[in-house]
Amino acid sequence: MTAPLGEFDLIARYFTRPPRRAVLGVGDDCALLAAPAPNERLAISSDMLVEGRHFFADADPEALGHKTLAVNLSDLAAIGAKPLAFTLAMALPEADARWLAGFSRGLLDLADRHDIELIGGDTTRGPRNLCVTVLGTVPQGLALLRSGARPGDDLWVSGTVGDARLALGHRLGEWALDAHDQTATLRRMDRPEPRIALGLALRGLAHAALDVSDGLLADLGHILRASAVGATVEADALPASEALRALTPSRRRLCQLAGGDDYELLFTAPATACRAVEAAAARAATPITRIGHIDVEPGLRLIDAQGRVLDNAYAGFDHFRPSSSPP
Incomplete structure (x- = not known):
């Protein structure tokens, strides 16, 4: 023995x-x-x-x-x-x-x-x-802080968002995924990839950044409060995997806007630096997508592809709220 x-x-x-x-x-x-x-x-x-x-x-x-x-x-x-x-x-x-x-x-x-x-x-x-x-x-002076967002900044996110929440929903019995989508999304939930190369490449370019752990809108709220600004988010511009694109719009938005565990980088950068930001992401071999912009007026506005305002009732994960849904 x-x-x-x-x-x-x-x-x-x-x-x-x-x-x-x-x-x-x-x-x-x-x-x-x-x-x-x-x-x-x-x-x-x-x-x-x-x-x-x-x-x-x-x-x-x-x-x-x-x-x-x-x-x-x-x-x-x-x-x-x-x-x-x-x-x-x-x-x-x-x-x-x-x-x-x-x-x-x-x-x-x-x-x-x-x-x-x-x-x-x-x-x-x-x-x-x-x-x-x-x-x-x-x-010194190059750390990407939550407090650095400025009105007029573009809002960007790396990779795709929502797959971890989609996988969790399958595990919890909220919906069923086929074998292919199970494999792809469960890997995103179980083996997230930290975006170290992108974070390093954005030094001196991005004004503010954080990682998406508790839900995109909830985490964006941290930037808005720390920077005393608002934001407009284009819900239909959020980068989605093939599995997410197969969902109904309401379920896709739930996963992408309120789902956590993505560990993608959400960041702001001057609109004039768009090409430099894209070049930095290419050097880091990390896809990025522009999903909105930072506003002077406080608050978070959610719009669809036609510019129509959407109801924002998407709550992120909270460790002390019983309704939060991780296992």
């Missing part, structure tokens, strides 16, 4: 690597990092994923490892920061070697792709709860 894994065996076997950039990595009371250059600022963000609230109990561990880091890398992308290091704190119901092998593989494969180093964290027994803190660097 295989001996049960202890806390320090678990850390050593699945999460310890020789430090690369860190002065001191996993295994001591603290990690040690060299201070950033004088003209750089340190960007720090934390996100927690809780079983039953952010992911299903039967989630594939490798996909979950990917997503646990991806949602945090997305925060670095949103501010235009280059990934540097991260910590991982976990509560686990048991030290399951098979689960840990898959989870660590998904986590560290994505870390390698973005050259970000695991430098420490914590483990304990309890309901499954995964918390990552990421650190990145951004040159």
Whole structure:
């Protein structure tokens, strides 16, 4: 019989690597990092994923490892920061070697792709709860903030939006998807791609940015409040996958406007910089779509392709509102 894994065996076997950039990595009371250059600022963000609230109990561990880091890398992308290091704190119901092998593989494969180093964290027994803190660097004065939107800016979004909510609706029995659409949309929900390259390319071009995690309109509201501006969003201009285009307009708008978990970048930039923005996105190999503009008058206006005003009753995800719909 295989001996049960202890806390320090678990850390050593699945999460310890020789430090690369860190002065001191996993295994001591603290990690040690060299201070950033004088003209750089340190960007720090934390996100927690809780079983039953952010992911299903039967989630594939490798996909979950990917997503646990991806949602945090997305925060670095949103501010235009280059990934540097991260910590991982976990509560686990048991030290399951098979689960840990898959989870660590998904986590560290994505870390390698973005050259970000695991430098420490914590483990304990309890309901499954995964918390990552990421650190990145951004040159002084070039961080993409929520407070920078200006009247006349174009409003852009990367990739497509709504697929994660479409996949969630299938899992919850709200609608049924065929096998092809299940595969495509479930991958978008389970393995989001952080837009690091685009965030870096937009430094010095975009005025404001964030990542779409709780729903496009809800997240746009954060930019509008921080910048004291309004916006007009063209609902029918939102980029949609083939699976979303097959839905009725009302369901498509629900997924695209209120659905979370897309982790695409929503950003504003001067209308005069349109070609430069498109060139930056091309260098980052990331599709982008103009979906509206920033207004002087506060408030959010939603219009269709004919310019008709639509009712805006699309609420995003809220961790403390019982009607929110993630698992």
